Amino acid sequence: MIAWFESLNTWATFVVIVGGFCLATATVGFIIGKIAPRNVREQHNDLAGFILAVIGVVYAVLLAFVTIGVWERFSAAERSTYHEAGQITIVYRDAGSFPAGHRLREALRAYVEHVISDEWPKMRNGQRSVEARQMLEAVDLDVRQLPVTTPALAGIQQRMLDALDQALSDRDMRISMDSTGINGVMWFVLVAGALVTMAFTYLFGFKETIMQQLMIGLLAVLIGMVLFLTVALDYPFRGGLTVTPEAFENALQVFGYIGP
Numbered sequence: 001m002i003a004w005f006e007s008l009n010t011w012a013t014f015v016v017i018v019g020g021f022c023l024a025t026a027t028v029g030f031i032i033g034k035i036a037p038r039n040v041r042e043q044h045n046d047l048a049g050f051i052l053a054v055i056g057v058v059y060a061v062l063l064a065f066v067t068i069g070v071w072e073r074f075s076a077a078e079r080s081t082y083h084e085a086g087q088i089t090i091v092y093r094d095a096g097s098f099p100a101g102h103r104l105r106e107a108l109r110a111y112v113e114h115v116i117s118d119e120w121p122k123m124r125n126g127q128r129s130v131e132a133r134q135m136l137e138a139v140d141l142d143v144r145q146l147p148v149t150t151p152a153l154a155g156i157q158q159r160m161l162d163a164l165d166q167a168l169s170d171r172d173m174r175i176s177m178d179s180t181g182i183n184g185v186m187w188f189v190l191v192a193g194a195l196v197t198m199a200f201t202y203l204f205g206f207k208e209t210i211m212q213q214l215m216i217g218l219l220a221v222l223i224g225m226v227l228f229l230t231v232a233l234d235y236p237f238r239g240g241l242t243v244t245p246e247a248f249e250n251a252l253q254v255f256g257y258i259g260p
Contacts (some may be wrong), residue, residue, distance in 0.1 A: 012238075013228065013231065013239070013242075015071070017224055017228040017231060018228055021194065022217065025220040028195060029198075029202040029216065032199060032202040039205065048203050062189070063226055064217055066186065068182070070230050073233075077177045077178075080170045080246040082171070083166070084166075085250065087170065089102050091104070092255055093160060096107070097153060097156045098146050100142075102141070102260065107142065112248050112251050114131065117243045123175075123178050124238055126238060136171065143161055157244060178236065182230070196218070196221055201219065
């Protein structure tokens with residue numbers, strides 16, 4: 001189901017989720033209206049208010065917990081891409097200290113270009129680029145085999161290796177974040193909790209039906225938008241709202257400033 005949402009553009013996903021949730025809410029309200037007439041519901045408005053307050057708090061905590069967690073993971077994925085690109089830039093700059101540095105720079109430039117043109121589109125479909133990983137591992141091997149003739153070069157080589165270790169670690173984190181999302185059980189609880197909360201609002205008896213529909217409808221739209229945001233941010237590199245390869249594009253610009 002999530003994969004199907006990811007195949008839609010942002011606005012289509014918004015319409016489907018928010019509109020679908022509002023439709024489900026209206027259906028639940030229609031069923032409750034048939035089971036419990038308005039005059040019966042009006043007699044229990046005071047008691048229903050206390051219970052709804054508890055339900056609202058419980059669901060608000062659950063929704064906030066999931067949404068904040070998804071946003072933090074999205075932000076961490078974005079930071080990881082910038083850190084990975086930054087570490088690669090360090091290696092690119094330090095490679096100029098070695099006679100064979102131009103070959104390392106060519107390999108790093110090829111890796112970054114491959115990530116932008118090949119791996120990023122694959123990640124949008126939940127895939128990964130084996131070639132990109134092999135390219136970065138090859139650079140790491142080349143750095144380990146650099147001829148070190150002075151203590152200064154040894155220090156530079158060690159800094160390059162540390163940066164590559166960080167880049168590889170950041171890359172692994174990026175790939176992992178693209179392959180994991182909210183657990184299916186959590187999604188069930190999240191959606192079921194939303195429907196239970198909305199169903200309970202229909203247990204109040206309103207004197208004017210139009211006011212009931214307006215109030216509950218606006219609440220349904222609000223909860224639907226939060227659910228949409230959660231879906232949109234669930235996988236940082238897929239769907240309409242994604243982490244872009246801007247960090248690697250910036251790295252290419254920096255490579256140009258440093259030189260070939």
